[in-house]
Amino acid sequence: LGISFNTLEYFRVLTSRCPQLSIQVFAKTVCEINSIAFRPHYRDQFSAAIDAFLEIKRRSHARLEKALGRTDPLWSYKNACVPCTYKVADEAPMTYIMQSTLDGNESLKRMKRVKKPSAESDEPAISIERPDSRTLDNAQYMSEDYVNEFKDENEAPTNVPDGSPVDALEKPTPCVDKWANLAADSTKKSVGNFQETGLFLHACRHGNALAYCDMIESGERAKYPLSLVSHLLTNIPGPHIIGYDIGCGFSTTATNKCEHVFSQSNGLARCTRLASRFHRRQLIDRWF
Numbered sequence: 001l002g003i004s005f006n007t008l009e010y011f012r013v014l015t016s017r018c019p020q021l022s023i024q025v026f027a028k029t030v031c032e033i034n035s036i037a038f039r040p041h042y043r044d045q046f047s048a049a050i051d052a053f054l055e056i057k058r059r060s061h062a063r064l065e066k067a068l069g070r071t072d073p074l075w076s077y078k079n080a081c082v083p084c085t086y087k088v089a090d091e092a093p094m095t096y097i098m099q100s101t102l103d104g105n106e107s108l109k110r111m112k113r114v115k116k117p118s119a120e121s122d123e124p125a126i127s128i129e130r131p132d133s134r135t136l137d138n139a140q141y142m143s144e145d146y147v148n149e150f151k152d153e154n155e156a157p158t159n160v161p162d163g164s165p166v167d168a169l170e171k172p173t174p175c176v177d178k179w180a181n182l183a184a185d186s187t188k189k190s191v192g193n194f195q196e197t198g199l200f201l202h203a204c205r206h207g208n209a210l211a212y213c214d215m216i217e218s219g220e221r222a223k224y225p226l227s228l229v230s231h232l233l234t235n236i237p238g239p240h241i242i243g244y245d246i247g248c249g250f251s252t253t254a255t256n257k258c259e260h261v262f263s264q265s266n267g268l269a270r271c272t273r274l275a276s277r278f279h280r281r282q283l284i285d286r287w288f
């Protein structure tokens with residue numbers, strides 16, 4: 001099967017505008033235009049071709065960045081939003097150098113790939129996830145290992161594994177009662193059949209994604225905001241003002257810029273649910 005670069009580029013641009021368009025639907029469309037009967041292996045071949053095409057694009061882009069002097073591995077993170085990060089010569093110092101928000105979203109889930117030994121067996125299902133060593137070089141997409149460094153950061157008096165962002169507060173805050181995310185049903189319980197249960201996002205006030213990480217077999221846990229805030233303060237030091245949307249009932253602390261971003265990225269959900277781990281990350285990397 002021969003696939004032209006023009007077709008691959010057309011698919012890349014089309015899915016950047018219409019994220020819910022799947023590879024299979026596009027492959028069937030191309031077959032119909034060319035009066036060819038669709039066969040299931042065409043979808044796999046097109047998927048492999050897209051992977052190779054995107055890797056070529058990524059490497060050529062990396063060479064371009066190097067030629068432009070953008071050799072800092074965190075360049076894309078430190079320059080994720082030009083209005084927020086660009087410094088004008090002799091600019092008067094600002095009270096806060098950046099305003100940003102944090103929030104989690106459960107749309108970009110991915111099903112676990114497991115298999116039971118037999119239909120009658122009571123033994124737990126075993127993972128049939130295919131090993132895939134491919135990685136994405138994206139400074140804004142925090143790794144699971146980095147996020148887990150903050151797993152034990154919050155000393156939880158209630159001995160709840162991983163704790164919540166308010167466990168260590170000495171003084172009670174009315175926000176706790178308002179925080180829908182603290183409900184037992186929606187937080188610290190793993191979400192059944194899903195490996196990745198969503199995405200946790202850090203976005204600036206202009207709606208540009210600064211950084212994000214996967215929520216893995218959990219709801220919103222303290223390690224997600226802690227890791228993203230720590231990364232921000234380490235690499236873009238300065239006085240920041242950060243809102244974390246915990247469903248607070250006080251309009252003065254509520255932020256919703258992340259919801260604005262998620263309202264656009266939710267279209268990816270149709271393709272991430274049954275994707276492999278790498279392809280889900282690839283879809284998110286391309287979108288953000």
Ligand SMILES: [Zn+2]
Pocket residue numbers: 081082083084204205206207208
């Ligand atoms: Zn911004």
